[in-house]
Amino acid sequence: MNNVLGFDEDELRRLAGSRSFERGLAYVSSVSAMEIGDWSITATADGTDAYEVELTEQADGLTGRCSCPYGQEGNFCKHCVAVALEVLRQAESVPRHRAAAASRGRQLTTWLESRSRDELLSLVKEHIADNRDLRHRLELRAATAGDDSGAVRERILGLLDTRPFARYGYVEYADAQAYGLQAAEAVLALRTLTETGRAKEAVEVARDAIEALTRTYGEIDDSDGVIGNVATELASVHLEACRTARPDPVGTADWLVDHLLDDLSDATDILLPEYADALGAAGLARAHERAAAALRDNPKGWAEKYLMEQLMRAEGSVDALIALHAADLAPSGATHLLIAQDLERASRPAEALEWAERGLREADPEHGPDSRLPDFVCERYTRAGRTADVVPIRRDVLLHHRSLAAYQGLRAAARAVGCWNETERTRALEVLRADARPRKSLGPTGSALVDALLDDGDHDAAWEAATSGYADGSQWLTLADLTRNDRPADALAVYLRLIGPLLTQTGDATYEHLTELLLSARACHRALGTEDAFTAYMTALRADQKRKRKLTTRLDQHGL
Known part of the structure; x- marks a missing residue:
């Protein structure tokens, strides 16, 4: 790694992938307006449009965000690569830029601290006169500090109103960030209510806020997950308020069950067992009664079943939970895996492995098991020193899921026991070859065969397979870039x-x-x-x- 920065070109290639890294090389000259802070770097990279890039150095490594379509999907794109490469090019000056940023921050703090109360008040008034959002946020904080509950509720729900940000009834990606910043103020206000002795009020308003956001969440382009984070924080604030205020346990249980059975509840990720302390025995009993009734009315309902699972886990009813799962075993073995995981959490590993192995045996023979099930079994076999037993499972996975991941799993397992030889490899590649169809054009669908050969670094064989028609345009481009x-x-x-x-x-x-x-x-x-x-x-x-x-x-x- 660079001795000044926590990343180098190898790390960038790993984050972006070879293709995006190579494409990023061509965009270094398009980087402009770069600002280097303590731990973040912002810049503009000209592509189809002028894209805004932000790199952040964290304890677990470098992360990048870009406003381009590919970056919005959470990828470390070519524009992130270009900015990072430009930073590496200027590595010697990075400490000076960071020191300057820290100095400006200290200077601002010192200057603010030196102002009189009247000067600071004048400064705030000056800015809220020109910044409606800032004014509304400060008005909310003022209302939160007062006794007008109705005003607080109205202003908090106003912060969650999407209409000022919606174009044609939908909050587009470009407006989601601004809406998210505003909505985050609602979280802060609710938390302040709880911290200032008004937790009971916070419970009621948080419920209204959660319901308001979940109703409109589907109308927001939340590609960056900003609004999802706000929803999660709203749920957290509601939980904190319930733990502090101890509202009516039966009423709280009813609200939670109604919310969790609502089709719009996914945004908040509320888990009912986390409310166990606030609900107490009476609230948990009410929740169980409601969940059981809902499941009887709709035995195939996903939300009903998931809610009952949560409650059974909270109650420690492992055998009842297994019975619930066993009543409707999926042909993919996914339910067998859930049972195995629950048994393992209950410190019953032998039974867990038995259920997982049963899942492998009972999986649909045409499509094979859910890929997570063989992973579970193979990991337990490996822990037990049964590495030779892993190979036949990985062979079977490759037969049913002819993908690069399945090929990689077999290769790793065979190498672990010293049987990854030319015979084993050829047999695995033939499985992938049989699944592919040679094409005469650069069609839209590639093949796992070419992916596997590229992953092996066997570029000559990959060229041969591609020339025989087993590659699509994307794979041809990857092959050309690599070689x-x-x-x-x-x-x-x-x-x-x-x-x-x-x-x-x-x-x-x-x-x-x-x-x-x-x-x-x-x-x-x-x-x-x-x-x-x-x-x-x-x-x-x-x-x-x-x-x-x-x-x-x-x-x-x-x-x-």
């Missing part, structure tokens, strides 16, 4: 094949992808010493695509 240095001519042919169809398309995403492929093609020509040929190719391409001004601008930005 570009060793096989530049072959990689170049792939890039040119992928470029061709894009030349008839339009749109920012198309232009971005096309630019990346052209950069890769240029690298191949450089490795082959045929840069003149690439120059001629680009001249012809530019002439043919001259009407696409956005594409021309992007090509200019990257020196193409």
Whole structure:
């Protein structure tokens, strides 16, 4: 690792994957407006749009967030890679930037502390006059400190109102962050009520707040999970208030059961057993009575069954819980696994393994068991020193789930007992080959065969399989990216094949992808010493695509 930063290029490649890392290399020059703080780094990376990137160094490693579509899905994208690479390039100056950020923070604190009460009051008034959100938050804190319960409830529910942020009745991703910041103020206000001796009031308002948010949660693009975190915090505040105020246990049990059986309850992740202290014996008995009645009315209901499971676990009724599960065993073995896990938690490992093994035997022979069930059994076999027994299970998993993960599981198990030889590997690859279908075009579906060969680092065999029709466009691109240095001519042919169809398309995403492929093609020509040929190719391409001004601008930005 870098001695100043907690990451290096190897770590970035691991976080992003080889393809995103390679693509990020081409975007380093597009990084601008970088600010380095104590533990976070923000910057803009120009792609299809100007994307906002934030890198954070935490105890468990580097994390990255980006406003691009791929980044919004939680991936460490090429823009995160580009910013991180630019930080590494400036590594020597990072301590100076961090010291400057810390100094500015101390300077601001010192300055604020030196102001008089009237000066600070004037400063706050100045800012709330221009910032409606800040004014509303401070008004709520003022109301929370007072005695007007109605005003507090009204303002808290107002903070959870999505209408000011909704376009066409829906809170889009671009507005979700701002809404989340506002909604978080409701959590703070509720917590303040409990801490200032008004826990009973907090219980009632928290219920209303939870119900308000769960009704609208499905109308919010919460790709970053910000609103989900607020919902979880609302549930936490409600629990804290219940533990402090000790409201009517039967009424509390009724509210919890009604909420947990509601189709909209997923956002809060409330677990009824966590309320055991607040509910007491009477509340738990009422919850059990309600849950049992709901399950009788709807024996197949997921919410009803899950609620009863929670209560049985809280009561320590392991055998009753097993009976509940055993009454409806899934053909995938997933229910057998739940039983095994419950038995293991109850310190009954032998019975747990028996149920898991039974699940393997009874699983649907056509589709095989849920992949988690073999994992459970194999882990217990390994602990017991039965590593040889793991291999046949992993072979069976590969037969039913012909995927890269299944191949990797068999390879690891066979290596552990020294039987991963050419015969075993060939047999495993043939299973994957039989599942694939050769294609004559760059179709939409690749094969686990190519993925496995790439994972083995057997690039020659991967090229052979791809050439025989077992790869899709994405796998061809991955193969070209991985072997570009060793096989530049072959990689170049792939890039040119992928470029061709894009030349008839339009749109920012198309232009971005096309630019990346052209950069890769240029690298191949450089490795082959045929840069003149690439120059001629680009001249012809530019002439043919001259009407696409956005594409021309992007090509200019990257020196193409």
